[in-house]
Amino acid sequence: MIHYKRTYISAGSNLGDKFKNLNTTVQLLNESAGTVISCSPIYQTPPWGFDSDDFYNICIGLDTQLQPQELLDCLLQIEQKMGRVRSNSKGYSARTIDLDILFYEDEIIDEPDLIIPHPHLQLRKFVLQPLADIAPGKVHPILQKSIAELLDFCEDESELEKTNLEISILKKDFSKFNFIAIEGNIGAGKTTLATKIAEEFNGKLILERFADNPFLPKFYEDRNRYAFPLEMSFLADRYQQFTDDTAHPDLFKNFMVSDYDIFKSLIFAKVTLQEDEFILYRKLFNFMYKEVVKPDVYVYLHQNTERLLHNIKKRGRSYEQSIPPDYLEKINNGYLEFIKTHPNINPLIIDISELDFVQNKNDYQFIIDKIHDF
Known part of the structure; x- marks a missing residue:
């Protein structure tokens, strides 16, 4: 390397x-x-x-x-x-x-x-x-x-x-990609990064829409009771959103970039569901997954648990404030296990635990370079 x-x-x-x-x-x-x-x-x-x-x-x-x-x-x-x-x-x-x-x-x-x-x-x-x-x-x-x-x-x-003079340097170009998926744990910054990339490089932005999911606040209060309806509703919503958004590329955009990949449904479900529930869930998921567009590069933003908790607290969503550290660690492990066992997704892991790509231009450029040169 x-x-x-x-x-x-x-x-x-x-x-x-x-x-x-x-x-x-x-x-x-x-x-x-x-x-x-x-x-x-x-x-x-x-x-x-x-x-x-x-x-x-x-x-x-x-x-x-x-x-x-x-x-x-x-x-x-x-x-x-x-x-x-x-x-x-x-x-x-x-x-x-x-x-x-x-x-x-x-x-x-x-x-x-x-x-x-x-x-x-x-x-x-x-x-x-x-x-x-x-x-x-x-x-x-x-x-x-x-x-x-x-x-x-x-x-x-x-x-x-x-002065008004500028030195022209070769601008990074993501048009060689058809679809980039930005993934990560809760609070990793995937939506922020996907939005910045779409704005700077003329990409079609695909964001996960889940703010109105009625089961999410209930799940954080009672995980055992609401895990299965939550994961099923997420799967149905993600499948519909994802297929709708990726089926019709924007002719005026160079590529597509999303803040999620639909496989996250199976990762979260494996952590939250009972074994018999997960077996049923996986059968339905596998049927749907065959039909969706796969990313050219699967970018996983890795952050340590302490940093994730800080980000979650900072963005202030009330129903997320009680998320326990061990739940975030299980999700992290679930992602890493998925990446390890699915090399065909073209995974790119970027550890951003010590980076601040929102405030620090150099950190942002580091991530862009990693994706561009992948």
Whole structure:
């Protein structure tokens, strides 16, 4: 399995066609260093530490297979291709392109020719501002502060001007998929993620509709009594909704994305029903399942129980507040068992226990990259 490392690079130019220099640099990074996954707006900034023309500065998010020293060598080669001539004299000077590694994952490196995190990044507004645009929640592994926090406390009073220029990077494209299913436990964030993907990549959004199920509040009060009618009503509703929604693709959308797969009915039923009830339920389910559209990729958002309980409490549905932790653990185990025994569904498990893809753009991009490259 290929393992990519998320790095952040600062790029600046103040000689020649500055915009062209930055644009060409991003292309060269894509060709030789990895995959550029994000690029900040371009800021016009005064030179830092010497007198010269203003710079154009950006920060770049890059996924790379290169080791830190290999990445440094690659950046030096790109600078050379761009016409930069490094001098042995002390101090700063104008340059066609200047590339610095700011972060390499959370690694701390102190070598004669390479220090990571960059030792001066917290002092430079022209680095912190564009970096905050693409990774505000990135935490400095030594200072233990996020980029947004470092920007707030930065004493650099240089004036930055955000330009109208943008570096175009290859946008992720989900049109190669016909149908993506986003699955997960109660409170995992599957509806939020499916909605964000549909909005950003022009997908037809298919959401599970169950808010008015009359058995759900009763089930949380008395599981034994209401488990079978609840699961049967869910199955009937899901089957009807799912077949209706997937039978007629939207000609103006590139693909379909849902916040559930109909197989979840069997997973929940196995946890909630008595053995004889489940046998009957499974016979009916198998008959229905033959008729439904299967996803091209089955994305399972895994979260630990503590995080699930926090999310459930936060969204405030009254009938969910009494869900016991062991019930969530059984559901998690049920999903993982299903994935293990059904490799033909093309499962992709993403552990998001330590991610916040709603507030942190970098975390969201990480998930998008995982699905896109699946």
